[in-house]
Amino acid sequence: MRLGFLASHGGSAARHLTLACRSGELRAEPVALVSNNSGSGALAWARGAGLTTAHLSSAKYPDPDALDGALLDFLRGAGTDTLVLSGYMRELGPRVLGHFAGRVLNIHPSLLPRHGGRGMYGDRVHQNVLDSGDRESGASVHLVTRGIDEGPVLAQSRVPVLSGDTLETLKARVQATEGELMLRAVRELGERRGI
Structure with a gap:
């Protein structure tokens, strides 16, 4: 697998998977990272880690179709065949979703389908879990x-x-599980694809 990452902030999943690839724990190659935030820690880290990077945002591409096309062109140009969302705070367009159908992974900080959907991200999810009285997250x-x-x-x-x-x-306890969970999911997706 040739992994591309989309991140808006720190990109912890991208970092974890890249380290796993480079240590031989994951049979994949990290190739690219895109951020919609020019000042994101993920973008700075990816440049230093030798990944091909780009800042592609609605500020540069106000037309959602143009942004979708630019994102797809960049990822294809970098040789990405599997896409991992690493705290990416934008919806993907139909071109990217169509090209990478069945090969786009996201991590969500709850036990879906509970506490998912529009507006449910980051701290909002954890607060919703607490407010709901759930015994497990x-x-x-x-x-x-x-x-x-x-x-x-x-x-x-x-x-x-x-x-x-x-x-x-609660957030710290959930986040402590996310890196290994994403690693397991990417590995299993590769096995399903015979990689």
Whole structure:
């Protein structure tokens, strides 16, 4: 697999998977990272790690179709065949989704389908879990489709919601599982594809 990453901020999944590739733990090659945020830590890290990078945003491409096309052209030009969303805070367009159908992975910080959908991202998800009185939370890796957080779930991690948990403590417990969960999901996707 030739992995491309989309990230808006730190890109922790991209970093974790790249290290796994370079240590031989994952049979894949990280090739590219795109960010919609020119000041993202992920973009700076990826440049230093030798990945092909680009800043592609709605500021540069106000027309969503043009942004979709630019994103696809860049990823194809870099040789990407599998796409991993690493905290990417934008919806993907039909060209990217069509080209990479069945090969776009995202991690969501809840046990989907609970606490997913439009507007449910980051701290909002953890607060919603706490407000709902759930006894368990975790993370879900799913295939990305047109619907927000609606694609098939490939893998989940589970953590308890403890008495006295705050948004910060629950978030830290969930995030501690995400790197290995994404690694497992990417590995399993590669095995399904015979890679």
